[in-house]
Amino acid sequence: MKKDSAQRKTGFARLMELAGQKRRKLIVACSLSVLSSAARMVPFFTIYSVISILIMSRFDLSAISRAQIGVPAGITLASALVYGICAYISSALAHTAAYDVIYELRIRLMDKLAKLPSGYFTATTQGSIKKIMSDDTEQIEVFIAHHLCDIAAAVATPVFTLLYLFCMDWRLALVVLLPILISFLLLGICLARPDKAALQTEMHDAQEAMQGTIVEYIHGMAVIKIFNRSLSAFRRYEGDITRFVNAVKKTAKANAWPMAAYYAFFGAQLLFLLPAGVLLLLRAEDYAGFLPVVFLFFLVGSGLKEPIENMMQMVIVSGKIIEGVSRMDGILLAEEISEGTGAAPQEYSVSFEDVSFSYVDGVKAVDHVSFTMRQGSVTGLVGPSGGGKSTLARLLLRFYETGEGCIRIGGVDIRDIPQEQLTHIVSYVFQENFLFHDTVENNIRMGDRSATMEQVREAAENAGIHDVIMRLPRGYQM
Template identity: 65%
Template sequence: MARTRKMPREKTGLARILELAGPKKAKLLVACLLAVVSSAARLVPFFTIYGVIRELLAHYTLTAAIDPAVLYTLAGYTFAAALVYGVCAFASSALAHGAAYDILYALRLQLMEKLGRIPSGYFTGTTQGAIKKVLTDDVEQIEVFLAHHLADIAAAIATPLFTLLYLFLLDWRLALVTLAPIAVSVSLLAGGLKNPRGAQTQVDMHNTKEKMEGTIVEYIHGMPVIKIFNRTLSAFQRYERDVSAYVGAVERTACHFAPGMGAYYAFFGAQLLFLLPAGLLLLPTAASYLDFLPLLLLFFLVGGGLKEPLENMMQMVVHSGRITEGVKRIDRILRQPEPAATGSGNPAVYDIAFEGVSFAYTEEGPQALRDISFRLAPGTVTGIVGPSGGGKSTLAQLLLRFYEPQQGLIRIGGVDIREIPPSRLMNLVSYVFQDSFLFRDTAENNIRMGNRAAGREAVVAAAQNAGIHEVIMALPQGYDTVIGGENSSLSGGEKQRLAIARVFLRDTPIVLLDEATAYADAENEAKIQQAFARLARRKTVLMIAHRLRTVENADQILVLADGKLLGAGTHAELLRDCPPYGGMIAANARRDRWTIRKGELPG
């Protein structure tokens, strides 16, 4: 009987951070080793002072008997230790920071590339603030941990261990007294961290912060509406509520850890408080007062010096929950499923076929598309009409694999799109959105997004085909003008034509147009329609439209309502055979005749 292969367990916490470090892990390990050496060198002066005091007390009645060579040797050790400390501390910090910045850079690129590959359905259920928090705050926490805290933790663990071992060799009784308050502090801290309520407070703090940042982004985007309706911050109640929720989560976290942290700090710095009475009790049993006094002084110095490295380690342990939660949220993006690309499909023709396609955005939600079947012949223009919410945009997004249908197949040139690698699919299809996004970059670079390898002449030709060349030339620096900068704003229709220029430059065999004239005025709409006519030559075009007259001359019109295909055919055929289409035509005619008339309100 074949043995079932056990799946490897996914790493979390520090193990996952080191896994994300990849090839930079070696640099981090060397940085940790150097930090241990530098911390050990930092403790050397305590032991050289102990040697000096022993030498001075041994000859306090006859100072001439003091051996200068011993003092010079100890001073040399001190100087050498200071040099080692400085060099190793600098090298450790440089290595850790260099590795951390490289990891930060690679991780952010990895996240951005991943966001570009995962289905758009992920963004539907995730706020911009949540994604922003992961890309900035959570990733930044990893950089701070790797650059500053990882080496400190290594030093904080190794240095006290070596120091306590040496102290135990000198006097195990005083060493136990030195260790006792540290052990009590660690046990108090461990008990607080193991409490499930404490872990939940960290999760709550992350969740409320994500929600707050999402609301902040929404509030900023909605500022024009708030101003127009003369609303103040208090009117945006959700903003105030989400900020208050985050403040409350921080307060609950602080209140939960406050008692334990208070007790922890009280015991952690109490070494000297315990060493003094212990020393007085042990003094009568000492073989020699002159030997015991320097020893007790050494424990006073080193006992107090242990506090700093151990405190650094404990602080990192306290913050480890926050860092671990941040890493989980990074992995939540990195481990999102991507569209399968196991095949090597490469269509030779560009007809599109939907075969019994059904789709719902959620398992429990209603179906957005129900058993949809149709075919788009290559080189033809097909319009999709229907009421809002009927499934028109969903249909186009399924073709782009923004989502995967629960039932049915979508084919291009007879090839299932799931067998076409995503990069190849994106080279087959261009999409003009209803509200096209322009980057804060030059007009040329905004167009060149369609084809990074294109030269200036190709960019200009694409702009001319899209009817936007004259507008760009009227900008202060022409094609080198930064869109969105001073005196370089474009109207909605002009932005749409610039987006269409991208599609011209890309020159894909399939083009999707999603309500591309929705926000255009009459003049811009006419120019966009002319650009569409040039764009549609020898391409398979799918055009979503609310204005029915824009698709009346299409080779085929699909009528979609409530996720169902009610009819397919030419304008004349649908008027004859599809009553819902005739109703839409009549409604459009009434809309075009509608005017605002002056009159009196009824009494």
């Protein structure tokens, strides 16, 4: 077997690695988003400039020149234009990069799935694969197209604003910063929980199990009703939903008090600014000159909540994205089944030579088994449930690779036989059935797309199901 060549990076670094050559486009998009966020803040400072002019002139409009009002107005219009252009180009670049990344990622996932041993699919639910291929990739697309640039802007806006506020008055800037630091401390307590990763994993596992059960429940509804197993099947369905709900409640309960305190302090800038601003204003030597500064802090300082809150929301979203990326790596970094060298057996005796295999490390499902099935003979494997009979059959088809020993067909190691040729040599009837969402005819033709209708009927007759199919409302087109 061989492993995917991707380096085992994790988190955001792994996401950027998956973005590949689109990283440059994303860097440009984020840079333009930062520039647009800076342009968005300009009107606040031009308003401050106008207020200063009005206060210094004691609101005597005749003492104010057109240039004193026209320049701030022109700067405001220019900043609005810069904001619109940068935001548009940033969004366009991020969206095109996101679509390209998701397209390439889904192609990689599909290509990888085609190279995995069939045992991977028996051990993994359809709902789990569906969640990775659809939901997790969709979340990454949304993250790249929207949240990535939002994070850049959400980080840049408070940084630019705080730097400017510190230049205006460091005392009031510290007052603005105080509730933010307290809320960050509370958020850090929440994020630093030792069981945070375990809670996220538990919730994702519960969601995957629930989706897998839903898919299996719907697909197997006909069989469930025929054998009157509705109650037991529903209990499993209900149990997985309950498990997911409990996992969500457990995560919410663990974060309830720190997050409540975080939000209480996070929006409290005015509560701190108002007494501090009034106190400093009363002690100011230049009352008229300091009053616009206080207005600026009331206007801008209280507005810091939105960009920082957006940044915190993006951090939470990033955690979900990182968890989704790690699950994709469960596919992308999984061991592939090696392709045979092209050796073809000349006869079809099957021999197991000292074969051992474990589903779980340390627990052998098959332990040093050796026997031979001669060509033209009929061999039956008899043993208790869980004795390894189905495992031996799956090993013959390379659903899994043997841990020790080898299996030969006509003296040729099955690992040297191309997978497509091996599936033509060995036929396998599964204990579990699966029908594609298609006609009966196309389900039978799945093994040979070139088969004629006569060959499809012949296969059905040989399997003893032709009469059953003909009793269906639309026969083979059902």
